[in-house]
Amino acid sequence: xxxxxxxxxxxxxxxxxxxxxxxxxxxxxxxxxxxxxxxxxxxxxxxxxxxxxxxxxxxxxxxxxxxxxxxxxxxxxxxxxxxxxxxxxxxxxxxxxxxxxxxxxxxxxxxxxxxxxxxxxxxxxxxxxxxxxxxxxxxxxxxxxxxxxxxxxxxxxxxxxxxxxxxxxxxxxxxxxxxxxxxxxx
Amino acid sequence: xxxxxxxxxxxxxxxxxxxxxxxxxxxxxxxxxxxxxxxxxxxxxxxxxxxxxxxxxxxx
Numbered sequence: 001x002x003x004x005x006x007x008x009x010x011x012x013x014x015x016x017x018x019x020x021x022x023x024x025x026x027x028x029x030x031x032x033x034x035x036x037x038x039x040x041x042x043x044x045x046x047x048x049x050x051x052x053x054x055x056x057x058x059x060x061x062x063x064x065x066x067x068x069x070x071x072x073x074x075x076x077x078x079x080x081x082x083x084x085x086x087x088x089x090x091x092x093x094x095x096x097x098x099x100x101x102x103x104x105x106x107x108x109x110x111x112x113x114x115x116x117x118x119x120x121x122x123x124x125x126x127x128x129x130x131x132x133x134x135x136x137x138x139x140x141x142x143x144x145x146x147x148x149x150x151x152x153x154x155x156x157x158x159x160x161x162x163x164x165x166x167x168x169x170x171x172x173x174x175x176x177x178x179x180x181x182x183x184x185x186x
Numbered sequence: 187x188x189x190x191x192x193x194x195x196x197x198x199x200x201x202x203x204x205x206x207x208x209x210x211x212x213x214x215x216x217x218x219x220x221x222x223x224x225x226x227x228x229x230x231x232x233x234x235x236x237x238x239x240x241x242x243x244x245x246x
Contacts, residue, residue: 100207119208123204123208153200
């Protein structure tokens with residue numbers, strides 16, 4: 001029976017890419033980060049504590065690689081917004097109140113640190129403690145980044161404007177205009 | 187507090203969209219280059235692990 005924790009790495013690849021992409025907002029750069037992370041994880045597997053969260057461990061390697069490269073480069077990817085919003089196909093918003101591209105456009109305007117905190121806590125489902133450990137900062141720092149990220153998104157998406165929010169909801173629109181929601185034809 | 191109720195509604199909407207964006211990314215096909223890389227790393231290990239590196243546990 002194999003107990004090599006490295007056998008588990010492959011199962012984290014989709015999450016690793018998703019995290020890399022939300023951080024870099026660029027597919028090519030994200031995949032370079034994932035590649036570096038794989039090599040590092042493979043050779044430094046002895047620093048992984050068995051029984052702990054491997055995904056968090058991999059994310060830590062990836063983000064450290066990213067921030068260290070960013071420091072060296074001294075600048076951020078210039079057309080990040082365009083790459084991010086155009087590289088993913090738009091899916092119809094069945095139940096969504098917001099068009100996905102509007103959301104992505106707002107999301108990429110957050111700082112790297114805010115996007116990272118929000119993705120880990122809001123999408124990946126890490127606890128504040130796990131996110132804090134992954135990012136090497138205090139729990140309070142993660143909480144404040146998440147709060148600031150949410151506030152900024154709400155501002156960018158004008159979520160405080162409730163009328164506008166409801167009116168973009170197709171079901172609500174249907175009710176307002178007297179049409180039948182769901183489109184079941186007699 | 188009115189303020190916090192509004193904030194929790196905002197958070198709900200944001201997280202819902204955030205999860206959808208993240209889910210889209212999770213569903214992206216993992217390129218073969220990563221599986222190839224892992225196979226390559228594994229092959230390198232197999233070649234270079236004749237010495238005792240102290241990790242042991244090769245076969246039980």
